[in-house]
Amino acid sequence: MKDFPSCFGESGVQVADFSSSTSRTAQNLVSCVYQCRLRGRSRLITVSWSKNLMGQGFSVGIDDNTNQCLCKVDIKPWLFSKKKGSKSLEADSSKIDIIWDLSSAKFGSGPEPLEGFYLGIVFERRMILLLGDMRKEAFKKTSATPVPSDPIFIAKREHIFGKKIFSTKVQFCDNGQLHDLVIECDTSAVSDPCLMIRVDSQTVMQVKRLRWKFRGNNTILVDGLAVEVFWDVHNWLFGTSLGNAVFMFKTNPSAEKLWVSQPLSDPHMLPWSWSQRFQDSQSQCLGFSLILYAWKNE
Structure with a gap:
């Protein structure tokens, strides 16, 4: 992996x-x-x-x-x-x-x-x-x-489930404030769905025309930290009913952005190389990464 x-x-x-x-x-x-x-x-x-x-x-x-x-x-x-x-x-x-x-x-x-x-x-x-x-x-x-x-809490990976609302709790920095994170996307009731992300009930990101922007990245601000948000919802829109979307929230803005065209639907295959980043862990702050696999309940 x-x-x-x-x-x-x-x-x-x-x-x-x-x-x-x-x-x-x-x-x-x-x-x-x-x-x-x-x-x-x-x-x-x-x-x-x-x-x-x-x-x-x-x-x-x-x-x-x-x-x-x-x-x-x-x-x-x-x-x-x-x-x-x-x-x-x-x-x-x-x-x-x-x-x-x-x-x-x-x-x-x-x-x-x-x-x-x-x-x-x-x-x-x-x-x-x-x-x-x-x-x-x-x-x-x-x-x-x-x-x-x-010890420093540097990464978390989680599987979450829902119909159009997916929620979890997250600390974007070690020993930081615990936030409610909500991802909302209704792919069944509308022809061109919208992706919304909320932190503590506040909308921090909105992606319209999702069928054209099913894969991308953006930056939000939480606790004074720049949080890079990556998403891949291809399977929600064009895949089978068993497909999952993938989201990544990363708080290390100095790291090289490695968002590539490779689909992220497979939980065992992601383009970011952890081993390379771990090798540099002594010389620079890794930040924190949260990877969410969002499954739609039938």
């Missing part, structure tokens, strides 16, 4: 194929990428939360900055009855402990827990990544100490 680290490839954590209606309705998936430092070296930790008919689960993969998977663990949904536990892995010739407690976790409509949980990663007795609101319990469980610098 080109859009996320290699731990999501065929040799790593198995991600469901969303090309069929069965897979599309049976599973939801949210993947988050964090930049951390292990022994002074940049490392990428990808946490994926999944939900299907068998339950909820998660996976953790650790990559180096050349996009090589160092280690991974996959807690499959059908094993998720054990809602607390730990796993020990090895990376950079040292042990990495992954601990979690989701026994009291509360979930919304998606697979990502909202509160009442922790997921921690410990390397050399230091908590290099800690997710959730039960921080005291996690540090007590591990006796680990915090790292000098917090």
Whole structure:
């Protein structure tokens, strides 16, 4: 895969194929990428939360900055009855402990827990990544100490569903304000639909004559940040009923724009090269990228 680290490839954590209606309705998936430092070296930790008919689960993969998977663990949904536990892995010739407690976790409509949980990663007795609101319990469980610098949340990939309105929540910068993001597009009731994007109920972008502008990019301003918006709604307009649109929101205006004519309907094929950008992570800010795959419910 080109859009996320290699731990999501065929040799790593198995991600469901969303090309069929069965897979599309049976599973939801949210993947988050964090930049951390292990022994002074940049490392990428990808946490994926999944939900299907068998339950909820998660996976953790650790990559180096050349996009090589160092280690991974996959807690499959059908094993998720054990809602607390730990796993020990090895990376950079040292042990990495992954601990979690989701026994009291509360979930919304998606697979990502909202509160009442922790997921921690410990390397050399230091908590290099800690997710959730039960921080005291996690540090007590591990006796680990915090790292000098917090991990940076650099990317998120999410599948969203709707008929003409698609919504999610997003932070456009690390530890920034949480916003309501809404994409609205009615492709069935009008001959030439309009694409609208709202942030906290405010319209920030509108694309008319969408049949001519089904693929493009624009810039919006959120929290004083320039956010580059890319869209590809070709499948909504001209594809099959099982097709999805792809949206990308990117907050690194200095990065080279790589929007090309290649269709973005395949979640496993995106033109932006993550590995190249990760290699430069030590010398420049990566910004934040949100990739949304929007599926229309029948």
